[in-house]
Amino acid sequence: MKTKRQPTVSIGSEDAIVQLADLFRLMGDPTRLRIILTCLDVPISVGDIAARLDLSPSLVSHHLRLLKAARVLRGERRGKQIFYSALDAHIRCVIDDMVAHVGEPLDIEEAE
Amino acid sequence: MKTKRQPTVSIGSEDAIVQLADLFRLMGDPTRLRIILTCLDVPISVGDIAARLDLSPSLVSHHLRLLKAARVLRGERRGKQIFYSALDAHIRCVIDDMVAHVGEPLDIEEAE
DNA sequence: ACAACATATCAACACCTATTCATATGTTAG
């Protein structure tokens, strides 16, 4: 019996790795990561994201298209505006795990 | 009482976001992600990584430098060879969560 | 219908980065 659970998708597959890397790359841009974080709490419109993060609506929309295509966020039309929110809770888990990683890696010697 | 635990690092900070994005960006390259995955199981030398992934030792070394600097992997010299392994278990958690995300996001309509 | 607003798309540029090849550093055995 192994302690670690079997992953849902076989990691060895080329396609799976590329798909995973695509998602990580999407979160690897500070602007896009900010947009993701802004959408995690509550659905928010494109204009409000732009205003809160001090970005042009055009840029926000560009990033939202990528995030929507990658199924990180989903957009729901409500009148003129479109409200974006996280598609599921996994992204928050991923971010929390990474925050935990950043928070405590300083127990090894820092030899250079 | 909130259901979600407080993150270890305040996400709102600019530096924290950039640091997180840096880590995600590192995992956002398929070659680097493959290297990370190869090191997760057991410490492995640069040459063995290159051989297993069919990459040049030079390229592997380049990526390992970045991953070591970002504290994703650690290198331990053993004779002529240097064995790389994950610095902590968080990276595996991050990947597992992302795999879970990839595995089950197909419950919403796929309208295009 | 039109006007006003919200969002999306297009093209272009500047910047970054992954890869390759050559070379350097470091380690062990003889």
Add this chain to the structure above:
DNA sequence: CTAACATATGAATAGGTGTTGATATGTTGT
């Protein structure tokens, strides 16, 4: 010390990508 191996580093290049500004699409009101 030299030779052979393992890894690291440097420069150069090709391809990718974030950002901007202009324009287009879509929606609501009058």
